[in-house]
Amino acid sequence: MKQSLSKRSTMAEIAAKAGVSIPTVSRVLHHRPDVAPETRKRVEQLLEEHGLIQGRAKKLLRKEHSGIVDMLFPGFDSMYSFEIARGVEEVIARTDLRLAISSTHHSTELEQRWMSKIQKSPSDGAILVLAHGEPRHFDPLHRHNIPFVVVDHGGELGPDTPSVGATNWLGGRTATEYLISLGHRRVAVITGPTTLPCSQDRVAGYRSALETAGLQINPAFICLGDFSPDSGYEQTNALLDLPEPPTAIFAGCDEQATGVYSALRARGLNIPDDMSVIGFDDVPTASIITPNLTTIRQPLREMGRVATTMLLHLINGEPLDSMRVELTTHLVVRDSCRPLDDAKR
């Protein structure tokens, strides 16, 4: 949190008046738990008198707040959700807030039901993972003055919606460039849901890498999946049934890649000798499957942490440095890709 000079000198004044240290004043301002109740009350009063607490933050400190931050995510069935939740929890644990977690079970209907539920149960703010992206969808939150941050949105987000994502285009490009650098020319991709920008961007990065390398884009090599292992399994089978199958597969995510592994194994094919496979995410799964999965790491925990820190700023009525934050992806080389034999080129 950046503090102006004048804010800092006011905090020093408050600290002196309250007979506490400046860090203690800061802790009260940021709702940290380790402050004695009487001290907190005294400092809050001084903060308010000096105009350092305004708007929503004022309400919050006046104990009209619920003390609850909500997180809505697709479900307890993916390491992706779990890793983001981990980051969110790490930040919430340092505050006096509690984290309420709800699952949409991948259903737009349940997501909308949650939106109407949230109007009745007070919430200080919300983290929405893979939420439906049309701006009007968030109207219930706007109406009730509930600040929120979206992680990996679906659809189109307006420019005013705070959001956190990863450099998916770059990640898709890096994955494909890596396979090309190993000599692969027939590179297939199995996508995530086509409604999700994070998935669209990865495929766009894939196309860009092929084009830059002067390789033709084969439409049969772009297979629609949905991030599930099942879709990885089915689409790999479809790819293997082509007259000229690919020599490398870029899976939409690590969990989908486990389905790719199963399909290849079921046909008696070896990874990476018969097929190179690269994933996306770098969830723990990637480093426990055999062979260990080469993948594009997106920093899911960090995304959860950054989104939550942004949300705490909003709850405090503080401005955000940026409405859209993209964290960088990078290649993690393990054992599932290898150079293409000259004979197969």
Add this chain to the structure above:
Amino acid sequence: MKQSLSKRSTMAEIAAKAGVSIPTVSRVLHHRPDVAPETRKRVEQLLEEHGLIQGRAKKLLRKEHSGIVDMLFPGFDSMYSFEIARGVEEVIARTDLRLAISSTHHSTELEQRWMSKIQKSPSDGAILVLAHGEPRHFDPLHRHNIPFVVVDHGGELGPDTPSVGATNWLGGRTATEYLISLGHRRVAVITGPTTLPCSQDRVAGYRSALETAGLQINPAFICLGDFSPDSGYEQTNALLDLPEPPTAIFAGCDEQATGVYSALRARGLNIPDDMSVIGFDDVPTASIITPNLTTIRQPLREMGRVATTMLLHLINGEPLDSMRVELTTHLVVRDSCRPLDDAKR
């Protein structure tokens, strides 16, 4: 929920008076979301007049409730916690309650801090996973009349503490019997934390199986671990350094077993040809590692569901059929164990 005949006939009477169906009355009684607000109010009033809502449930329906059920678990770092949370969420999603999740990060201190936090922030009830088990530890919850159910407790639970677990002793026995049935005579176990009854019980089951088979218990074959992959890795190395290493390892849990796999692989040993490995839990990890892990399934999602259903009864002021529920474990045979060659016996 069991209903006496008289309760059912009262509900029929209320349904008639309110001009709604009996299932609607039941939905109001059990806080299901799909009831129109005016209908809910009318039915609640009638339920109260007829004495069908009492005590805590009465308070709850009078909207003095927070609408929050808390879950405290060790951390977002294990599939074990995740699977239980999944079951809890499935039940909560069918109610108008929200689920607040906090992590102890495996720290007794953070657990105690949560206990003091909960006194300030109202909670309708709590699910405590692997909570510290001394009865006095739960005093803050008792004092504030917050009902709770413990899943897989640590320490000694009093007989009055509602809890859910699995048949850990039977599971440990089944795992060991299976290895013995494959001809293994030198069977080692890597334990979980020794403070946890679930872990102690598995080791007791291991001992029992060896004794029943007339095999000697070798103290060097009982290695202290803590459920982490690291402890699986370290203890496997210790076992392999013995003058006479085991031919089979019973890992404390599936995630620990991934560390056993890594240690064996680092020494160039093949699973199951050179060493049979069996796990415990049957989390998704078990069926994605190679070779797929033979394990003892404990129904973690079901445990979460059962604990939450018990908690909802308590919140409603209804008696429990049983204070302690143990769900059954069973053997899931996959590819990580094989009969011992005659030469090695």
